[in-house]
Amino acid sequence: MLSFSIKGKGPAWVFLHGFLESSTMWNHLPLDNLHIQQIHIDLPGHGKSFELLKTPSIQLMALEVQRVLEHLAISSFSVVGHSMGAYVGLELSQSKGFEKLILLNSNCWSDSEQKKQDRLRVANFVHQAKSHFIREAIPNLFSNPQEQVQVIEALIKEANCMTPEAIAFAALAMRERTDFTEFVNAHPEKFTFIHGKLDRLVSVEELQAKITGPSIHLLDCGHMAHVEASEEVLGILARSINND
Numbered sequence: 541m542l543s544f545s546i547k548g549k550g551p552a553w554v555f556l557h558g559f560l561e562s563s564t565m566w567n568h569l570p571l572d573n574l575h576i577q578q579i580h581i582d583l584p585g586h587g588k589s590f591e592l593l594k595t596p597s598i599q600l601m602a603l604e605v606q607r608v609l610e611h612l613a614i615s616s617f618s619v620v621g622h623s624m625g626a627y628v629g630l631e632l633s634q635s636k637g638f639e640k641l642i643l644l645n646s647n648c649w650s651d652s653e654q655k656k657q658d659r660l661r662v663a664n665f666v667h668q669a670k671s672h673f674i675r676e677a678i679p680n681l682f683s684n685p686q687e688q689v690q691v692i693e694a695l696i697k698e699a700n701c702m703t704p705e706a707i708a709f710a711a712l713a714m715r716e717r718t719d720f721t722e723f724v725n726a727h728p729e730k731f732t733f734i735h736g737k738l739d740r741l742v743s744v745e746e747l748q749a750k751i752t753g754p755s756i757h758l759l760d761c762g763h764m765a766h767v768e769a770s771e772e773v774l775g776i777l778a779r780s781i782n783n784d
Contacts, residue, residue: 542581543588544608550576551781552617554605554632556625558645559710560674560699562587565622568766569774574781579612581605583628585706592705596712598624602631609637620644620777622766623741624710630720633730642732642780644773645763647742649750650719659715663708670707674699683738683762691767721750728753734776736761736768 545563553576557565563580564587571578582589583601593600605628609617618640621629626646632638651659666673678695679685685692699707724731731754737744741763747756757776761768 541611542583542604542608544579544581546577546579546612548572548574548576548578550574552577552579552609552614553781554579554581554609554617554619554629556581556583556605556619556621556628557586558621558623558625559714560586560678560702560707561622561695562698564698565766568770569777571774571777573774574778576781579608579614579617581608583625583710585702585709592709596709596716598627598713598717599631601628601713602635605632606635618642618781621646623763624714627714627717630724631718633720633723638730640730640732640780642734642777644734645736645739645742645765646733647747647750648720648724648731650717651715656715659711662711663715666704666707666711670702670704671700673707680740681763683736683760683768688764688767725751725753728755730754732776732780733757734759734765734773736763736765739763 555566557563562582566580585592616637616639619629619632620642622644623646626643629641630648633641674696679692682688733754733756735747735758737758737760739762759765759769759772765773
C-alpha cells in the first residue's frame with residue numbers, strides 16, 4: 541500500500557503531490573486551519589512509497605490511492621492535486637464517492653505529440669544523468685528561482701532520493717494519461733483550477749482556451765503556487781471547502 545498519513549477531522553480531502561515531490565510539499569501550507577480530514581499520500585516511487593507498479597499508468601496510480609481510501613473506510617472525498625497529482629485526481633473523479641478536485645498548477649488534457657517525445661527523452665535521460673536532470677528541472681518550476689534558493693535545494697535533495705526507475709516511471713505514466721477536458725467542462729461544479737500566470741509548464745493561454753466551465757484562479761507565480769503564493773492558495777482552498 542502507498543505511504544500515507546492522516547490527521548484532522550471533518551470532510552475528507554486527499555492531497556496528492558506532483559512529479560519529483562512527495563507529501564512534504566504540503567508543509568508550505570497551514571492546512572490545519574481548514575478544519576478538514578487531511579489524507580496525504582506519496583505516489584508510487586515518490587517519498588516513502590518506494591514500490592513501483594508493473595506498468596507506468598496514472599490510472600493504476602489512482603487505483604492505489606483508492607486502496608488507501610478503502611483501507612481508511614472513506615466513502616466520500618475531495619482531492620487537491622498538484623501537477624501530476626491532479627492527473628491522478630482526474631482519474632479519481634470517475635470513482636464512487638468523489639466530490640471535488642482542485643487542480644493546482646495542472647491541466648486536464650492529454651500530452652501533445654511533442655510533449656510525449658519530451659517525456660520519453662526524460663525517461664531515457666535520467667538513467668544516465670539523474671542528478672543533472674533534477675538540478676535543471678526544479679528551478680524552472682519557479683517564477684523567480686533566485687528568491688527560493690533554500691526551497692529549491694531542499695527539493696533537489698529530496699528528488700535525488702528517488703531512483704532513476706521511479707522518475708522514468710512517472711514520466712511515462714504522464715505520457716499516456718487520459719484526456720478529461722470534455723468531462724471537466726461538463727461538470728464545472730466539481731473542478732477548480734489554481735494556476736500561476738508565469739507557469740512555464742502549462743501556459744495560461746492554453747488553459748483559458750480549453751477550460752470553458754470551471755473556475756480558474758490566476759496567481760502571480762510559477763508552477764509552485766503553494767510556495768510562491770501560499771496565502772492566496774490557502775484562501776482559495778478555504779473558500780472551496782466552505783462552499784461544500
